[in-house]
Amino acid sequence: MLYLAYKNLISKPLNTFLSILLLMLSISLATFVLQMKDQLNQHLEKNTKPFDMVIGAKGSPLQLILSSILHIDNPTGNISLNEALKIGKNPMVKEMIPVSYGDNYKGYRILGTPDKYLNQYGATLREGKLYKKPFEVVVGSYVAEKNNLQLGSSFTSTHGLAENGLETHTTKPFMVTGILNPTASILDHLIITNLKSIWEVHEHEHEHTPHEEYHEKEREITSLLVKFRNPIGALQMSRYINEKTTMQAALPKFEIERLMKFLGVGFQTINSIAIIILLVAGLSIFINLIKTVRERKQELALLRTYGANIFQLVKLVFLEAIFLSMLGFILGWFLGRISTWFFSIYSENAYGYHFVFGLPNNKELFILALVILTTFIAAILASTSLYKLNVSKILANV
């Protein structure tokens, strides 16, 4: 019976192909969107988890999070280090890490921060040692690999955060003293140095360009990353900072949730499209089955004269349907994964997002269940006509 079902399907390659193609498209679209959403969520969560709050210059809180933690947006501005540290002197604060940035090397950000920043992501050195003096840097694994940076390599930074910036700091080259192990976090895409390096790069420039924004005597940083002893602290303190100071405090968890809510609409739309295609695919399988039953009425009647009972014919229809849908699902799933993978390559270059090729997850199994259910409904509807099959009449009809 299985063999017959298979043979029947390949004897009508066009119909079979169409059904499978439709199903494949919808499955790949749905799994792709699910994967993107899940992995984006994971990525954001993983990278923002170490910090409960970010203190930076006033502006959009989302921008502050995106720039200071995820390193994809421009900073909102600078804040005074002293002022920031003052706020940090609060018993609720467990740890605070100042970060300062403004330069890049071939599009990879150079981040000035104490080395305890690295601990937040559990990073370990693959080779070399941590930076001690200004202009010593530790590079993330991805940066090192892409730019072929080794211990002792030196490079000059470009002002600004965009690649191909016009203004190159020619005078002070950075030197690589350490390379990190991959952490699958944003760290892989960063170049880390101490705060002093960043300050010195720009102070040096000031001699030539006295009207730069960094002209104040006071040390400035871009933002302060804060970790609290308990999460309530973050809420209280952020309210205080936002109301009483010239700085702003943003809570990554809250902002990311907001971001996902914005993106959620997009994901929802694509998901709806996928579901509609899935329905069309189900309908196509159903029509295919009905057509098969109609066209092969004589063959099915013949099988009855061969001694096949109605149940066996129903089984035949089900086998064909299940075969179609499983093949569609499996192909679609792979296509979804492959597109995720391609997107990952693209996004790794553009945003430092890394996607992981994973086994089917619960949501995908849910889609599988949905597909099987659709198939069963289609097969049940198609096989009702089997019960009405008048064998005698069909075969007597000469």
Add this chain to the structure above:
Amino acid sequence: MIRTHALQFTYQDVENQTLYFPDIDLSAKEDLLILGASGVGKTTFIHLLAGLLPPKGGKIFIDDTFLNKLTRKQLDYFRGQHIGLIFQRAYFIRSLSVLENLTLREKLSKKKSDPQRKEELIQQLGLSNLQNKRIHQLSEGQQQRLSIALGVVHSPKVILADEPTSNLDDVNCEKVISLLKKEARICKSNLVIITHDQRVKSHFNNHIIL
């Protein structure tokens, strides 16, 4: 062995016309030719014997099995094992090859697979070099021979042939009849042929007219 008693059948869709069939009583290996003009219910009679239609009244026994008493599923099973049907127009599973059609028929009879029987049959019918071909690649004569093979491959107790010769020329008609008779002897089965084809008449001693 086939025995019928006071068999009648009513068409549900055509003005409740009721057909009455003569009783037949065939002992083992006995052949029967049923002659009749078209429209007198020849095919209906065959389908009643094959259990494809439920009779309105009367009894059918095949080899001491009382067909009326079987459930639909039992009837399917019985038909698969013991009855071989040959139609005027040959029907096949088009997606399968010649040999696969035969294997399918054999499988559905729930009898043990007998590759030797299939091979002999294919050889006798001159289909040896066609056994892996698809049906549409066969000529009409070859298709007719294959349909005979499909009717007898599982060695049924009863071979029922419905107008097996009406589309054939004289030469092929002779061939088909002798083939059917030969196969019936090999399978030790009853051969029942219904036809309006007068050419067949001379080959059988035992005939009734509907």
